[in-house]
Amino acid sequence: MGSSLAPKQSSEGLIYTLAQRGTDNNIFSPPHLPNLVVNGNGTDVSDPKKLHGKAKRKLISQSLSRYLVDAAKEAGNYEQAKQYWNAWHCQSNLIKSNGRTFGNYCKTRFCLVCQANRKATLIKKYLPTLSQWEDPHLVTLTIKTVSASKLNKWKEEGMIRGFKLIRDKYRQRHKRGKSIKLMGVKSLECNYNPVKKTYNPHYHIIVPNRETALILKKEWQLYWTKEHTYHGAQHIRKVGNMERDLIEIIKYGSKIFTEPDMVKKGKSKIPPKIYAAALHNIFVAMKGHRIFDKFGFELEKPKLPPKAEQQTLVNYEQIFYDSMVKDWVNYDTGEVLTGYVPKPELEYLLRNRIDKELQ
Numbered sequence: 096m097g098s099s100l101a102p103k104q105s106s107e108g109l110i111y112t113l114a115q116r117g118t119d120n121n122i123f124s125p126p127h128l129p130n131l132v133v134n135g136n137g138t139d140v141s142d143p144k145k146l147h148g149k150a151k152r153k154l155i156s157q158s159l160s161r162y163l164v165d166a167a168k169e170a171g172n173y174e175q176a177k178q179y180w181n182a183w184h185c186q187s188n189l190i191k192s193n194g195r196t197f198g199n200y201c202k203t204r205f206c207l208v209c210q211a212n213r214k215a216t217l218i219k220k221y222l223p224t225l226s227q228w229e230d231p232h233l234v235t236l237t238i239k240t241v242s243a244s245k246l247n248k249w250k251e252e253g254m255i256r257g258f259k260l261i262r263d264k265y266r267q268r269h270k271r272g273k274s275i276k277l278m279g280v281k282s283l284e285c286n287y288n289p290v291k292k293t294y295n296p297h298y299h300i301i302v303p304n305r306e307t308a309l310i311l312k313k314e315w316q317l318y319w320t321k322e323h324t325y326h327g328a329q330h331i332r333k334v335g336n337m338e339r340d341l342i343e344i345i346k347y348g349s350k351i352f353t354e355p356d357m358v359k360k361g362k363s364k365i366p367p368k369i370y371a372a373a374l375h376n377i378f379v380a381m382k383g384h385r386i387f388d389k390f391g392f393e394l395e396k397p398k399l400p401p402k403a404e405q406q407t408l409v410n411y412e413q414i415f416y417d418s419m420v421k422d423w424v425n426y427d428t429g430e431v432l433t434g435y436v437p438k439p440e441l442e443y444l445l446r447n448r449i450d451k452e453l454q
């Protein structure tokens with residue numbers, strides 16, 4: 096009997112076990128690698144474009160998480176620092192077999208690799224229902240910018256409570272037959288303003304009709320009064336392309352790259368920056384809160400994919416993400432997984448434009 100390692104359960108339910116060596120089914124396996132049992136279907140790595148996208152996200156994510164770790168430590172938040180390390184390690188060690196890779200996803204909010212998966216899942220889940228809405232509108236609701244120390248208070252008491260009160264009010268009205276039912280999907284986002292050193296929490300909400308959009312805007316202004324929100328900063332526009340707008344609002348809580356002079360993207364003469372300490376403040380403030388959520392309606396029953404079977408890999412290779420190579424490498428053969436080469440602009444940004452100080 097061969098020895099086997101205890102099964103290791105990852106956050107996504109993947110189990111790696113070094114299986115007992117079979118007697119007749121591993122004639123093709125390299126002599127030094129025992130058969131490997133994995134759960135799940137793995138990730139298809141046959142599309143070079145997708146692979147390059149993943150390599151780019153991994154590169155940005157890993158560069159960013161190092162600075163987030165520093166920001167968290169500086170704030171004495173070691174629990175959060177651990178989470179950032181999880182993002183740093185996400186998908187770093189992979190098993191490659193038959194055009195698929197198997198490995199752990201960290202599933203943290205600040206991981207760009209996992210964010211892409213989350214986006215895809217949410218689109219699949221929501222698009223069939225939202226596409227049926229006849230006159231969808233996108234509403235943006237803001238409050239006045241706040242300082243870092245007040246960010247959490249404003250998120251809880253301002254954004255979340257404010258929206259809940261409006262919903263409750265209209266739930267009652269709807270019950271009495273005096274209003275339409277409020278429904279939609281909402282996404283809480285917060286960006287950093289490096290000029291004023293402030294934060295601007297806001298909601299992006301997609302609703303099925305203009306009437307709902309107008310109600311939300313009116314009630315938000317009524318609730319917040321001019322003291323706490325600029326009336327001109329609440330926007331309503333028609334949704335032209337539902338998929339594009341849905342992707343747009345399923346962000347992970349904040350922009351990563353910010354223009355230091357706050358001039359519109361692409362129009363600024365100064366290259367964008369990543370403000371790591373500010374992002375850390377935002378991630379901490381958003382912790383424990385659902386960033387993307389629906390209200391007032393149920394989704395069509397999702398067609399669940401068949402449960403992934405456990406499988407035994409006989410031929411496989413181990414590949415490792417190498418921060419210097421910026422790719423996954425098989426150190427036995429020297430082969431890389433994606434062949435991704437970052438653009439010089441991105442390399443420049445990641446090397447020179449990550450700022451961990453709150454200026």
Ligand SMILES: [Zn+2]
Pocket residue numbers: 182185186200201202203206207208209210
């Ligand atoms: Zn991840």
